[in-house]
Amino acid sequence: MTDSAIAIDLAQTSVRALNERLHRLPADTNERLWRIGNPQGAHAVAAGLTVPIQIEIDGHVGYYCAGMNEQATVTVHGHAGTGLAENIMSGVVRVTGNASQSAAASGRGGLVVIEGDASARCGISMKGVDIVVGGSIGHMSCFMGQAGSLVVCGDAGADLGDSLYEAEIFVAGAVTSLGADCIEKPMTQADVARVADLLARAGIAADAARFRHYGSARQLYHFHVDHAAAY
Amino acid sequence: MPPPTDDPENGRPPLRRSAAFSPEVIAEIQRAADQGIYDIRGFGTLRKLPSFDDLVLLGASISRYPLEGYRERCATNVTLGTRFAKKPLELKIPITIAGMSFGALSASAKRALGQGASAAGTSTTTGDGGMSEEERQASSTLVYQVLPSRYGQDPAHMRRCEAIEIVVGQGAKPGGGGMLLGQKITERIAEMRTLPAGIDQRSACRHPDWTGPDDLEIKIRELREITDWEKPIYVKVGSARPKYDVALAVKAGADVVVLDGMQGGTGATQDVFIEHAGIPTLPALRQAVEALQELGMHRKVQLVISGGIRSGADVAKALAMGADAVSIGTAALIALNCNRPLHVDDYRALGTEPGACHHCHTGRCPVGITTQDPALEARLDVAEGARRVRNYLTTLTLETQTLARACGKSHVLNLEPEDLAALTVEAAAMAGVPLAGTDWIPGR
Ligand code: SF4
Numbered sequence: 001m002t003d004s005a006i007a008i009d010l011a012q013t014s015v016r017a018l019n020e021r022l023h024r025l026p027a028d029t030n031e032r033l034w035r036i037g038n039p040q041g042a043h044a045v046a047a048g049l050t051v052p053i054q055i056e057i058d059g060h061v062g063y064y065c066a067g068m069n070e071q072a073t074v075t076v077h078g079h080a081g082t083g084l085a086e087n088i089m090s091g092v093v094r095v096t097g098n099a100s101q102s103a104a105a106s107g108r109g110g111l112v113v114i115e116g117d118a119s120a121r122c123g124i125s126m127k128g129v130d131i132v133v134g135g136s137i138g139h140m141s142c143f144m145g146q147a148g149s150l151v152v153c154g155d156a157g158a159d160l161g162d163s164l165y166e167a168e169i170f171v172a173g174a175v176t177s178l179g180a181d182c183i184e185k186p187m188t189q190a191d192v193a194r195v196a197d198l199l200a201r202a203g204i205a206a207d208a209a210r211f212r213h214y215g216s217a218r219q220l221y222h223f224h225v226d227h228a229a230a231y
Numbered sequence: 232m233p234p235p236t237d238d239p240e241n242g243r244p245p246l247r248r249s250a251a252f253s254p255e256v257i258a259e260i261q262r263a264a265d266q267g268i269y270d271i272r273g274f275g276t277l278r279k280l281p282s283f284d285d286l287v288l289l290g291a292s293i294s295r296y297p298l299e300g301y302r303e304r305c306a307t308n309v310t311l312g313t314r315f316a317k318k319p320l321e322l323k324i325p326i327t328i329a330g331m332s333f334g335a336l337s338a339s340a341k342r343a344l345g346q347g348a349s350a351a352g353t354s355t356t357t358g359d360g361g362m363s364e365e366e367r368q369a370s371s372t373l374v375y376q377v378l379p380s381r382y383g384q385d386p387a388h389m390r391r392c393e394a395i396e397i398v399v400g401q402g403a404k405p406g407g408g409g410m411l412l413g414q415k416i417t418e419r420i421a422e423m424r425t426l427p428a429g430i431d432q433r434s435a436c437r438h439p440d441w442t443g444p445d446d447l448e449i450k451i452r453e454l455r456e457i458t459d460w461e462k463p464i465y466v467k468v469g470s471a472r473p474k475y476d477v478a479l480a481v482k483a484g485a486d487v488v489v490l491d492g493m494q495g496g497t498g499a500t501q502d503v504f505i506e507h508a509g510i511p512t513l514p515a516l517r518q519a520v521e522a523l524q525e526l527g528m529h530r531k532v533q534l535v536i537s538g539g540i541r542s543g544a545d546v547a548k549a550l551a552m553g554a555d556a557v558s559i560g561t562a563a564l565i566a567l568n569c570n571r572p573l574h575v576d577d578y579r580a581l582g583t584e585p586g587a588c589h590h591c592h593t594g595r596c597p598v599g600i601t602t603q604d605p606a607l608e609a610r611l612d613v614a615e616g617a618r619r620v621r622n623y624l625t626t627l628t629l630e631t632q633t634l635a636r637a638c639g640k641s642h643v644l645n646l647e648p649e650d651l652a653a654l655t656v657e658a659a660a661m662a663g664v665p666l667a668g669t670d671w672i673p674g675r
Contacts, residue, residue: 019456043449048386048457064440064453068386083440083453087384105439106381108425124439125381127425144435146425163433165426221430222413223268 005056006031011038015045027051041081046074052091066093069110085112088129094202101138104131107148113202120157123150126167132202142169143179151198153206164216170195172210181220187213259502269503271410273591273601275403275496275539275561280511282494283545285658286651287667290637298636305632306642309556311533312394312463312486315455319463319486320372320394322556323352324628325643326546328620329491329537329560330376330396330467332358334411334420335498335591336564337608338365339616340600343567345369346613347620351628356396356558359409359434360424362388369617374465377454379408380434382424386457394487395454396465397447399438399476402495402512402538404504405469409434412499414594417603447483465489470515470538471508477522481532489558490519492538496561498601499592512538512549514661520553521663529553543630550631551638551646552662559627566623567616568598574610 008018018036025031029051036057039045043062046055049072057065060078070089079097088107095103098116105121107129114122114131120138123131128147136154143159145167155173162179169182170191178184187209196208236242248254262270291297298305312319328348333341335358346369348355354372361383367373375392377384389395400406411420411432421428441450451464466480467489480488492512497505509515516536523529536549537558549557561569572578572585577597581590591601599611635643638650652667653659659666660673 015456016460020459023459044453044456047453050386063446063449067453068389068457070386082446083450086440086453087381087386089386102440106384108384121439125435127381143439144433220433221427223271223410223431 005033005035007035007037009037010040010042010045015042019044019047022046022049022053022055025051025053029053039076039078043081046072049074049091060097069093079116080114084114085110085129088112098135104129107131111198111201113204115204117154123148123167126150130198130201132198132204134202134204136173139176140179142167142182145169149194149198151195151202151211153204161214161216163220166216168194169214170211171214172206172212175212175214178214181217182214183217185213185215187211269501271412271499271592272502272505272589273496273498273500274505274589276494276506277589278506280494280539281513281655281657281661282511282539283513283548285513285655286548286653286662286664288544288547288551288634288638288646289650289652290634291639296639298639298641300633300636303636304641305636307628307632309533309644311535311556312465314486314532315460315484316394316463316486317459317461318393320354322354322372324624325550325554325556325631326351326540326624326627327353327374327535327556327558328355328563329495329558330356330358330374330398331560331564332360332409332411332498333363333366334358334360334415334424334603335601337596337599337602337611338363339608339611339613340564340567341366342369342613343611343616344563344620345373346617347563347566347624348372350617350621351624353624354393357392359411360420361385362392363423367391376467378434379436379438380424381439382426382434389454390458392462394463394465395458396467396489397438397450397454397485398467399447399480400467400469400471400491401497402469402491402493402509403497404500405471405509406436407500407504407508408436410499412592412594415601415603420603444479444483447479451484463487465535467491469495470510470512473510473515473518474522477519477534478526481523481526481528485532487533487535488519488523489535489537490515491558492516492536494539495537496564497591511661512536512540513658516549516552516554517661517663523553530555543627543632544634546627546631547634547643547646548651550635550643551650552648552664555644563620563623564600566619567600567611568619569596569600571598573598577607 039059041062047067052071055074062081064083066074073092076095080099084103085093086105088110090110094113099114099118101119102121104112106125108127115134117135118137122137122141126145132151139157146165152171156175158176159179161182309325349371355370356374374394378398463486465487466485468476493509533555536554574597596602651664
C-alpha cells in the first residue's frame with residue numbers, strides 16, 4: 001500500500017468522475033488508499049468497486065454508498081443513507097455512525113459493520129453477507145434473509161426475521177417481536193464462537209455469550225393450507 | 232310430437248346449465264373445498280379479453296399510397312435506450328424476447344431462445360434467479376433483470392449484459408411477487424438463488440432497497456454509476472395504472488419502459504391473480520403512449536409492450552398505437568413446441584391435453600421447456616429450438632412489414648394510429664381509435 005492517500009474532494013469533483021476513476025483501476029493497482037472529502041450526502045459514492053482498495057470517506061453519504069461492493073474496504077466516517085452496501089459481494093463496508101434503511105440489502109458476501117444504529121430492513125433479503133451492528137436495528141430487519149449472519153449488539157425492532165430462509169440472527173438486547181416463521185433457537189457453543197469471531201472482525205467489543213439466537217422455523221418452505229394465516 | 236331432447240334414449244328435455252356456475256366454476260369451487268388453498272398455475276389469462284384482434288389496419292388505396300410488397304424497402308430496425316445510455320441497443324427487429332427465469336425454464340429452453348433471437352438480430356432477457364452462463368453464451372444481446380428478490384444478482388454479470396431492466400411488476404400479477412415451486416428447485420437452481428433445494432420459493436413483491444418513485448430515481452442512478460452510464464436502463468411495469476406508472480418511470484430516469492399487459496404469461500401464479508388483476512394490453516398501451524406524449528417523451532423514452540403478442544398483425548397494431556417494440560414470452564415458448572401434441576401421454580398424466588396445457592408450475596413440461604428434469608429437458612433439441620424461434624421471429628417480422636407496406640410505410644415504426652380502426656366499441660374506447668366505419672372514439 002502506498003503511504004499517502006489519494007485525496008478527492010467531492011465539493012470539487014463529481015461522484016461520476018470519482019466512480020469512473022475508481023472503476024478504471026486494475027486489480028493490481030498501486031493506488032490503494034483513497035480519502036474522499038465533502039460527500040455531503042451524495043448518492044452512490046464508491047458504488048460498484050471491484051478491486052482491493054481502501055476508501056476512507058470523511059462525512060455523511062446518501063443512498064447506496066459502496067453498492068454491490070467487490071473486494072474493496074470502504075469506511076464512512078459519518079452516517080449513511082438508504083441501501084448502504086446493497087448487494088455487497090465481498091470486501092468490508094463500515095460506517096462509524098448510523099445507517100438508514102435497507103443496509104446491506106441482498107448482500108451476498110463480505111462484511112458490513114455499522115458502529116451506530118441501523119434503521120428498518122437492515123439485512124433485508126441478505127444472501128451470505130455478515131452484518132455487525134454496534135447499536136440497534138429497526139423493524140422488518142432480515143426480512144426473507146437467506147444466508148449470512150446478522151449480529152446486533154443493541155435491540156431489534158418489530159417483525160425481526162419475517163419470512164426467514166436460512167440467515168442467522170443474533171441479538172444481545174430486546175427484540176420487539178419476531179416476524180412470521182422466525183423463532184428463537186438455542187445459542188450453541190458454535191454460535192457463541194461465530195458471534196465472537198464476527199465481533200472481533202468488526203472491531204466491536206461485546207460479550208458473545210450475551211446474544212440470543214434466532215432463525216427460521218422452516219414452516220413456510222412449502223405452500224400449505226395450514227400455514228395460510230402466516231402468509 | 233315428442234319434446235325436443237339432447238338425450239334421445241331417455242327422451243328427456245335438454246338440460247339447462249347455469250351460466251354463472253359453469254362446469255369450470257363448479258369444479259373450482261369443489262377443488263377449493265377439497266384443498267383449502269388457491270390454485271397456482273402457469274401460462275397466462277385463459278379468458279377472452281379485448282385485444283389487438285379487435286383492431287384492423289387500414290391499407291392504402293387512393294387516399295394513401297402503398298409500397299410495393301416485394302421490392303420496396305420497409306425497414307425494421309429499432310434503437311432502444313437513446314435517452315441517457317452511452318451504448319443504446321441496436322436491434323434488427325422490433326420484437327424482443329421477454330424475461331423468463333432459468334428455473335422456470337430449462338437451460339435448453341434459455342439457450343434455444345438466445346440462439347434463435349441472436350440469429351434474428353434481437354435481444355433476450357434474463358429472469359428471476361440471475362444470469363446463467365449458457366444464456367450469456369447463447370444471446371448476442373442480453374438484458375439483465377434486477378428483480379425484487381435479487382436472487383443471484385451479480386454486478387459482474389450485470390456488466391457483461393447489454394442493458395439492465397428493473398422489474399417493478401409483471402402483467403400476469405401486477406403487485407405480486409414471484410414463486411417457483413419446490414419441484415423445480417434443483418441443486419443448481421437452489422445454489423444460484425442461495426436457497427435450500429426443493430422448497431417452494433417465494434419472491435418479494437417490493438424491492439428491498441427502494442420504495443416509491445423518488446427512491447427509484449436514485450436507484451437508477453446507482454445502476455448507471457455501477458455500469459458507468461453505458462447501458463440502457465429499462466423499467467418494467469405490469470399494467471394496472473400505466474398512465475401514472477409510465478410517467479413515474481420516465482421521471483425516475485428510465486431509458487426504456489417495458490409495459491406488460493394483463494395477457495402476459497407467468498411460470499407460476501395464483502389463478503385468481505392471473506385472471507383478475509391488471510388491465511389488458513390494449514388500453515394499457517394507449518395510456519402509456521398518452522403519458523409519454525404528455526411529457527413530450529414519446530420516441531425519446533422507448534416503449535416496449537408485451538402481453539399477448541402472437542402475430543405480425545399484433546406487432547403492427549402495437550407499433551401503430553405508438554409502441555417502439557414488442558416483447559414476447561408465451562408465443563416464443565409455443566414456437567418451441569409448448570402445447571404441441573408430442574408425448575401426449577405426459578400431458579394426460581398432468582391432467583391436461585395438448586392445447587389446454589398451463590402446467591408450467593409442475594416442472595413436468597412434456598416438451599422440455601419449463602422443467603428441470605434432465606429426461607424431459609432432453610426432449611428440447613437446442614439447435615432445432617433455435618431454428619424454430621428464429622423462424623417464428625422472421626415470420627412475425629415479415630408479417631409486420633407486409634402490413635406496414637400496405638399502409639405505405641417505409642419503416643415499421645412509421646405506422647400510426649391513423650392506420651387503425653376498431654371492430655368493437657370497447658376496443659375503440661380502449662385503443663383510442665375510431666370504431667370502423669365511423670369517426671367515433673368513445674369518450675372523446
Ligand atoms: S407445454 Fe410446457 S411450457 Fe407449455 S404450458 Fe405445458 S408445461 Fe408450460
